[in-house]
Amino acid sequence: METLEQIKTRLEKELPMTQLDIVANDCPAGERSLLVAAPSALAVARFLRDDSQLKLDYCSNVTGIDWPQATIKTKVKKKVAVGGVEKEIEEIVETLRSGHLEVVYHLYSMALKHGPVVLRMRTENRTGHTHLPSLTPLWRGAELQEREVFDLYGVIFDGHPDLRRILMWDGFAGFPMRRDYVSPDDFEYEPTPHDEVLEQARKHYPTEVKA
Amino acid sequence: MSALAELPPKNFEVMPKLDHAGEPMGELLEVSMGPHHPSTHGVFRMDVVLDGEEVVKLKPVFGYLHRNHEKIGENISYLSSMPYTDRLDYFCSMTNNWAYALTIERLAGLAVPERAEYIRVIMAELTRLQNHTCLIGFFVQDMGALGTPMMYAFREREKILDLFEAVSGARMMCNYMRFGGVRVDVDDAWLAQAKKVTDEYGKFLDEFETFLSANEILLARTQGVGVIPRELAINASITGPMLRAAGVDYDLRKVDKYGIYGRFEFKVPLGEHSDIYDRYMVRVLEMRESIKILQQALAAIPAGPFMDPKAKLRGFRPKPGEVYGRVEGPKGELGFYIISDGSPNPYRYRVRPPSFINLTILEDMCLGHKVADAVVILGSVDIVLGEVDR
Numbered sequence: 001m002e003t004l005e006q007i008k009t010r011l012e013k014e015l016p017m018t019q020l021d022i023v024a025n026d027c028p029a030g031e032r033s034l035l036v037a038a039p040s041a042l043a044v045a046r047f048l049r050d051d052s053q054l055k056l057d058y059c060s061n062v063t064g065i066d067w068p069q070a071t072i073k074t075k076v077k078k079k080v081a082v083g084g085v086e087k088e089i090e091e092i093v094e095t096l097r098s099g100h101l102e103v104v105y106h107l108y109s110m111a112l113k114h115g116p117v118v119l120r121m122r123t124e125n126r127t128g129h130t131h132l133p134s135l136t137p138l139w140r141g142a143e144l145q146e147r148e149v150f151d152l153y154g155v156i157f158d159g160h161p162d163l164r165r166i167l168m169w170d171g172f173a174g175f176p177m178r179r180d181y182v183s184p185d186d187f188e189y190e191p192t193p194h195d196e197v198l199e200q201a202r203k204h205y206p207t208e209v210k211a
Numbered sequence: 212m213s214a215l216a217e218l219p220p221k222n223f224e225v226m227p228k229l230d231h232a233g234e235p236m237g238e239l240l241e242v243s244m245g246p247h248h249p250s251t252h253g254v255f256r257m258d259v260v261l262d263g264e265e266v267v268k269l270k271p272v273f274g275y276l277h278r279n280h281e282k283i284g285e286n287i288s289y290l291s292s293m294p295y296t297d298r299l300d301y302f303c304s305m306t307n308n309w310a311y312a313l314t315i316e317r318l319a320g321l322a323v324p325e326r327a328e329y330i331r332v333i334m335a336e337l338t339r340l341q342n343h344t345c346l347i348g349f350f351v352q353d354m355g356a357l358g359t360p361m362m363y364a365f366r367e368r369e370k371i372l373d374l375f376e377a378v379s380g381a382r383m384m385c386n387y388m389r390f391g392g393v394r395v396d397v398d399d400a401w402l403a404q405a406k407k408v409t410d411e412y413g414k415f416l417d418e419f420e421t422f423l424s425a426n427e428i429l430l431a432r433t434q435g436v437g438v439i440p441r442e443l444a445i446n447a448s449i450t451g452p453m454l455r456a457a458g459v460d461y462d463l464r465k466v467d468k469y470g471i472y473g474r475f476e477f478k479v480p481l482g483e484h485s486d487i488y489d490r491y492m493v494r495v496l497e498m499r500e501s502i503k504i505l506q507q508a509l510a511a512i513p514a515g516p517f518m519d520p521k522a523k524l525r526g527f528r529p530k531p532g533e534v535y536g537r538v539e540g541p542k543g544e545l546g547f548y549i550i551s552d553g554s555p556n557p558y559r560y561r562v563r564p565p566s567f568i569n570l571t572i573l574e575d576m577c578l579g580h581k582v583a584d585a586v587v588i589l590g591s592v593d594i595v596l597g598e599v600d601r
Contacts (some may be wrong), residue, residue: 027532027551029317057445058461061535061546061563104548106535110445110461116535141448144571152279167274167600176279 001114002053004032010051015043023120033104033118041121042133042159048107048117049138056107056117059139062146064153066178068126069099099126101155105135105142123155126178134160152177225260225267239267242582246275250353250586253596257573257585264581269574273567276600284560289315289390289527292560297384299562300598302342305334305375306540308388313469314536314547315390319529321522327392328471329512333405334387335538336501336508337375340412341368342541342593343452343494344419350491350590351423354432360423367415370408377401391522402509409505416498424495433487437576437588441485447572450565451543452497453592456482456489463539474511475504487591528555542566542593562601566594 002010008020019037036044048056071094078091101123108115123130134157136143146157147166154175157163165172174181184204227235245256254275260268280299284292296311297304309331316323323331348364372382378397379385387394397405423429439449444457454461462479464472480496482489529551537546543565550559569592577585 025532026530027318027534028320030532030534059448060537060544061548061561063548063559063561063563065550065559106546106548110459113461113466118535139448140443140446140571141568143447144568152281167277167279169274177282 031116031118033120035120038121038132045135045138055109055111058108058110059105059141060108061106062142063104064149064155065102067100068179070097072097101126101130101153103132103155130154131156131158133158136160227262252594255596261582266577266580266582266585269577271570271573274600276596280601281560288555290524294386297386298597300595301383302595303338303541304385305338309335310538310545311547312388312390314549317536318534318549321391322519324516325513326515327517329508330393332508336505337371339501339541340498341371343498346593353586353590374405391519392517396517406509409502412502435486436584437487439485448568452490452493453569456493457485458482475507477504490591540565564598567599
């Protein structure tokens, strides 16, 4: 199979308006992935599926990841001249990661028996703009899995034929797989009529989601 | 071509059949099948709309056994998730263990000793044997063969569960594999017993097939029912025996050659008509291939360590990174997607459950068939709700 760089070059030639990035993966056995901007994701996915050299006809795994806002500390080695002698010192650089949700697709080819190509999409933030295009029109196999990501993470897939909660019940509030989800003290569907339990649950329920 | 043109029809309105004057001939009946129904293999529900006896709409409803397995996995250490994976597909705890161990081994770069690889293959193939046997027992029971075939199937399953119990201490929740090997070694008496069970299994299959494969009722109920077109099967990410019954040659034991599967000689049985009968037959043939693999593995198993001495069980912290690992479980592609951030817990722990995704096109398979066929079609998918709902 082609390397990710080759796929990216071909994609940029084929679809000039797309924004593509290769996301590094520190794990040597794992695959690097292709980060696609949401507006062009459907076109990119269609190219990956229909291209005769790739033929990624099998969308194996669809899943979501929650990345809350955080400061990332990375160590950077720096050369500084101290009194005429050059010294190497480590400096900790803090970068702010804005909160977002991510959806990952693992694509394989059943026809050519290769893969995976890992496709990622990111939402703008975690509260207001969690829309991403659905890839179910291209791969039916993503249907239930995208519903699951919607259910547990709150990513809204535009163009999904049947976007409902799937594992949690209809009318459930909140997204349990998010990192800042607080599970209620009372796990009954309807809060039991006991007053203190109801009060306790009420205190605990507001799971405010921070951007 | 617009993207929306390819969308499958969902939440469509259904109307009863009309007579020649354009008047509806009757009323539609909406039946909620399950969650407590013996044919749903657990707590699964189908909202079925019937026109007479014909299924005109079917919506699967999930989540009755949902416990957020993935969230639990993110809040405990890597090793602690191993017993939880037993509870995913509680028929095949050994392959679940293997899938998880394989993923973490790829993440942390651990090697597996030769003997452990052989033990894993033996366990996985024994699991495949007992899973397929029980599935056939169950789904023949769904067709009304009450008790007898299932009892034969369970009699054989007991022998394999005895082997699992002897080596791991548990019959179903084996919790047997570890990152970099297996938990305990097998001894010669165990291997001899495994060989005995394997050698006798072919005879049992012959006997089982005598009763079932040419059975008139089984043929009438399964041939031409629940057909998935080949293209749809690929597009809908169907895996396992269901996919191969549709004629797609895709077996991860051959494609990925994970573990030491490259060393064994076996064939991948394929179906032709993609109906329930082909799914039944593919499973029977797959069992016969499993017996071949088992015989080769039991003959060639070397002596040596069963655990990588460098593997660390306590305080296990893999380097940051992400990995997707998959194995060919008896039900299809079982995958784990792990993101490590360098802490003792995984940052993201995802299970790709085969039987959940195989249910994507349940409605497409059932439309136009009788409600009694819907039960058999569901049986042929081979679901375990511990895995579907997680």
